[in-house]
Amino acid sequence: MESTTLRAFKYRLYPTKAQITSLDTTLALCQRLYNGMLEERRGAYKKAGKSLTAYNQMKSLPEVKAALPEYTGVNAQVLQDVAKRLDKSFKGFFRRVKAGQKAGYPRFRSRDRYDSFTYPQPSQNSVSGDGKHVYLPKIGNVRIKLHRPFCGKLKTLAVKREGPEWYAVLTCEVPRAEPLPETGSRVGIDVGTTWFYVTSDGEFCENHRLFQASSKKLRVAQRSLARKPNKRSNRRKKTKERAAKLYRKTARQRRQLHHEEAKKLISSHDLICHEDLNVKGMAQGNLGKQIHDVAWGQFFQILAAKAEEAGRRVIAVDPRFTSQRCCICGHTERGNRASQANFRCLSCGHTENADVNAAKNILSKGQAFVAQRISTETACHEKPRLSGLG
Ligand SMILES: [Zn+2]
Known part of the structure; x- marks a missing residue:
């Protein structure tokens, strides 16, 4: 190093x-x-x-x-x-x-x-x-x-x-900063729209609703922009500048919070596993707007950069079936998901918060990866990055 x-x-x-x-x-x-x-x-x-x-x-x-x-x-x-x-x-x-x-x-x-x-x-x-x-x-x-x-x-x-x-x-x-002392702790995180993330330890990190206030203002500004079709009008120019300013402010706040959340995870865990999300693909679905809002792509990037600096590991795992699989017996079936919030295994009867169950599966996938050291390009983010930009 x-x-x-x-x-x-x-x-x-x-x-x-x-x-x-x-x-x-x-x-x-x-x-x-x-x-x-x-x-x-x-x-x-x-x-x-x-x-x-x-x-x-x-x-x-x-x-x-x-x-x-x-x-x-x-x-x-x-x-x-x-x-x-x-x-x-x-x-x-x-x-x-x-x-x-x-x-x-x-x-x-x-x-x-x-x-x-x-x-x-x-x-x-x-x-x-x-x-x-x-x-x-x-x-x-x-x-x-x-x-x-x-x-x-x-x-x-x-x-x-x-x-x-x-x-x-x-x-x-x-x-380069001295690597942080080992904590002996490994964690899986499941990101979502209800919660920003939920950990395999059962910790719930709030989705920062703060953005919703500023992004609502942003939407209002954008709509008002759409109502002013005269591209050369002064009022349109003013509105456009206001929207751009709001956008920059929201992006700054979001970035700041991502840094804080990443720092928390890095300081308490040696290994952090998250879903390898095709964020772009997901953003095309119904939840598009909100997913876009929390911008996990940026969060994972910040997390990887901080981990690299601190000598921690971050692993992105294939997210398939992590929400349908029982973390106790491994039984995988769509019906296990009793509701959006609750998981109930149809085989062994294990019940748990659905996001915590998914986070546990993500952790075990990550641990399996570490154990086997399968090196596929997509499974591991350990590239050096320029950190702290912005
Ligand atoms: Zn089970």
């Missing part, structure tokens, strides 16, 4: 009007450069069957600057990073093609789809000593709000636009 890991810290920026203009200009120039370089790569390939590399394209940046003087207003490393970013999307494309997966050729990005630029080698003193400003070369000292401290060696500094708001994302190299 490596001794360091990358962690991202995201902070709100409060640029002045003049700074907003330069931020917007920088983004627009980066976006044009990105599309220009993509065009160049396509052309080189079509004409000569040649592949250009990020290095080739970086070398031609001085020519770009000579021809288009506005580019001298953008930090050189930021421009180089655009070439690297394009290179990354090509590498991803070729990797997927090679693996026989569905792969889309890198696409041109519209202004709306190009919302960040990166300083790949920022100064360690980018954030001022009092923590109130961040220095962005060619833009200036921009006011920043460090709502929590960051730590480690600053590796990259990205500037991101989200609607009318601006953020700085500081990616830092931090020492």
